[in-house]
Amino acid sequence: MSEQQKVYPVTPELAESAWINKEQYAAMYKESIESPDTFWGEQGKRIDWIKPYTKVKNTSFDSHNVDIRWYEDGTLNASYNCLDRHLEKRGDQVAIIWEGDNPNEDKKITYRELYHEVCRFANGLKKLGVKKGEVVTLYMPMVPEAAIAMLACARIGAVHSVIFGGFSPDAIASRVVESSSRVVITSDEGYRGGKNVPLKENVDDGLNNPNVKTVEHVVVLKRTGGDVDWNADRDVWWHELIADCADECPIEEMNAEDPLFILFTSGSTGAPKGLKHTTGGYMVYASMTHQYIFDYKPGEVYWCTADVGWITGHTYIVYGPLANGGTTLMFEGVPSYPDYGRFGQVCDKHQVNIFYTAPTAVRALMAQGDDVMDSSSRSSIRLLASVGEPINPEAWEWYYRVMGNSKCPIIDTWWQTETGGILIAPLAGVTDLKPGCASIPFFGVQPALVDSEGRILEGETEGNLVILDAWPGQGRSIWGDHERFVQTYFTTYKGMYFTGDGCRRDADGLYWITGRVDDVINVSGHRMGTAEVESAMVAHPSVAEAAVVGYPHDIKGQGIYVYVTLNDDVEATDDLKKELIKWVRKEIGPIASPDLIQFSAGLPKTRSGKIMRRILRKIAANETDGLGDTSTLADPSVVDELIENRLAR
Ligand code: 6R9
Secondary structure (H helix, E strand, O other): OOHHHOOEOOOHHHHHHOOOOHHHHHHHHHHHHHOHHHHHHHHHHHOOOOEOOOOOEEEEOOOOOOEEEEOOOOEEOHHHHHOHHHHHHHOOOEEEEEEOOOOOOEEEEEHHHHHHHHHHHHHHHHHOOOOOOOEEEEOOOOOHHHHHHHHHHHHHOOEEEEOOOOOOHHHHHHHHHHHOOOEEEEEOOEEEOOEEEOHHHHHHHHHOOOOOOOOOEEEEEOOOOOOOOOOOOOEEEHHHHHOOOOOOOOOOOEEOOOEEEEEEEOOOOOOOEEEEEEOHHHHHHHHHHHHHHOOOOOOOEEEEOOOOOOHHHHHHHHHHHHHOOOEEEEEOOOOOOOOOOHHHHHHHHHOOOEEEEOHHHHHHHHOOOHHHHOOOOOOOOOEEEEEOOOOOHHHHHHHHHHHOOOOOOEEEEEOOHHHOOOOEOOOOOOOOEOOOOOEOEOOOOOEEEEOOOOOEEOOOEEEEEEEOOOOOOOOOEEOOOHHHHHHHHHOOOOOOEEEEEEEEEOOOOOEEEEEEOOOEEEEOOEEEEHHHHHHHHHOOOOEEEEEEEEEEEOOOEEEEEEEEEEOOOOOOOHHHHHHHHHHHHHHOOHHHOOOEEEEOOOOOEEOOOOEOHHHHHHHHOOOOOOOOOOOOEOOOHHHHHHHHOOOOO
């Protein structure tokens, strides 16, 4: 039997103990599709509302009028739902377990403590004049204050925009401009893998960009005590800001469709877009998916290793687990520091029950050999989950056998920044597991596969993955550009949400995500538009033209392969390659570092001047036999040169 056909049946224990079993799934799924108003009307009650909703679903995917509203006449506050409502029953329960980069540093914060910290910081933001509806930018290390700042924004109705700490000053600048932030929250430095990350310095550099005109205040958390430049007119220490602030702060009453946050993500064209997520539907969906997909039970310790700078951190470190009154673990470090056994050691130390990470991390550990986990027992873990990219069956098996001691189901969760929460995943008590298979749609989610003309394909087949109708956690728009939202997601296949992913449905009706079908690449689970890297490249004075493609990479999933044509008078040297790599790191950030740069006299173009990426992808993947039809190229001889000079790896 090939790896892909292996099946791990639902165990009788899980069928018995999990929140959802097969029969319940079937009945609930049916109701969620046939009577969404009834189904989501009922589920909406898992959230506390100030003014209860009377309307549930009001959504349209019609490309002339894309309009998505859930619970539209209800009002609530997300911070209240994550904090205040738990105080009576579990005020003394740990809300956040924080594990530092340094294994000797950790902290436990109860719901009551978290509540007071959030209130104090919310009062601090008010002192800076932060108002309902304004966007506050966060550029933070993985410390509890990142979650505190998010929840403080939510408390007073400000919209947070978290920028991942690995992005460059230029990336900070463009995002701050896009969101017109007045206030930026950062830290002197961060710790990661034993190194200091210059967060404040990056913010300073970013805000020096002449396009940034809105920022009045930078709040700086003291994390490492490292030296930072100080602009007394603009900068304020976090601890000084809150020194005289009360630890109670009333909540702002938000409409269900008021924005909760924006989060920038890459697409196939143009600059990164700020996806807008709203409050009511998002909270219902975050809470419900967290409970059922991770089969989260009260009292359990749950650890998602993502960074809060990504959607996974938003929904499954902060909002989902805290809405459910759970205990969520936040980790500042990396899987390889001080050694590759760290994930297991942290699981033992904090008795983690549910562990959620990315395939790239699994592959990095797997590459160290099976004994990499010998320093821990991981006996507390009962469920493992995966996100960010397709998990290859070999990594799945390793995750199952070594990380999970062959006793934990693996929940492969497919979703996107745009979807707000998980859309396709197995459920522990419902689905027989197939390594590498994302499996079944969550309640309310109607996936379909379409051909290039948008015709719906039935049965066992492969095609482009679309979603036919709205679900509550869905992103509502692109900040400041609804037309772009419509163009990007709803015009390729009319009346459907296009995910950008390819997918196969097997004979059992289960979904297997095959990867992006657009010009987005996925490097270590980080999404990147090839166009973004190309435009950074051509901004360099030596570069005439650049084409960027992904290629298969053992650890990262995909690596970044760049073909570069230099200006006439420029010499192709190794030093220049190094300089170009540095350049991209500066323009976008370390996550966009090219892995391979091939200098080439020309690029394969059609007579109308379009670069044929299909060919470049094949060459980068070393699949030079089946290049397909090259007769439409303006100069087919370019291809021979590219193949001859392709890079070894
Ligand atoms: C949550 C998140 C979204 C893209 C998505 C797809 C890929 C994510 C996956 C997966 C296969 C999975 N992706 N999870 N592919 N199996 N379980 O990662 O959001 O950063 O927006 O990326 O990631 O290609 O379209 P985001």
